Amino acid sequence: MPIQSVTKAVNHSASLMFDLVSDIREYPKFVPACKEIIVANTSIENKKNIIIARMTVGIGLIKEDFTSKVILDRKNKIILVNNYDGLFKNLNNAWSFKDKDGGCIVNFTIDFELMDTPISPIITLMFSKVFNKYVSAFEKRANELYF
Secondary structure, eight states: OOOEEEEEEESSOHHHHHHHHHOGGGGGGTSTTEEEEEEEEEEEETTEEEEEEEEEEEETTEEEEEEEEEEEETTTTEEEEEEEEESEEEEEEEEEEEEETTEEEEEEEEEEEEOOOTTHHHHHHHHHHHHHHHHHHHHHHHHHHHO
């Protein structure tokens, strides 16, 4: 799948949105296709919080697991996610948050390539369909929590 990116202005501060996206344990409650998150490890490297987490994603009867390394850079309001093992040959996504006009600009970018399996085309289609819903799902969750 080619790199995809979404940029959106939201009515919440960069700090609040960073906190919301950082709270990965809550994803199954509102993130499209996220069924479960298991945090395997947390640490601090170079003043950044690091989380190793296993996510189960699925639509209908199709479910897959993968593990990612999540790097939380609170100072710069950036979150980076990289493939650790599982479903992907390559997975890189990035969130950035910049305060603007009483809210913030959220940017989410994703680039991934799946391992070559019989269901790879189905999983690619699933990710392509839910990708554009991600930022809106986080905005909706922020509205529920912060308004």
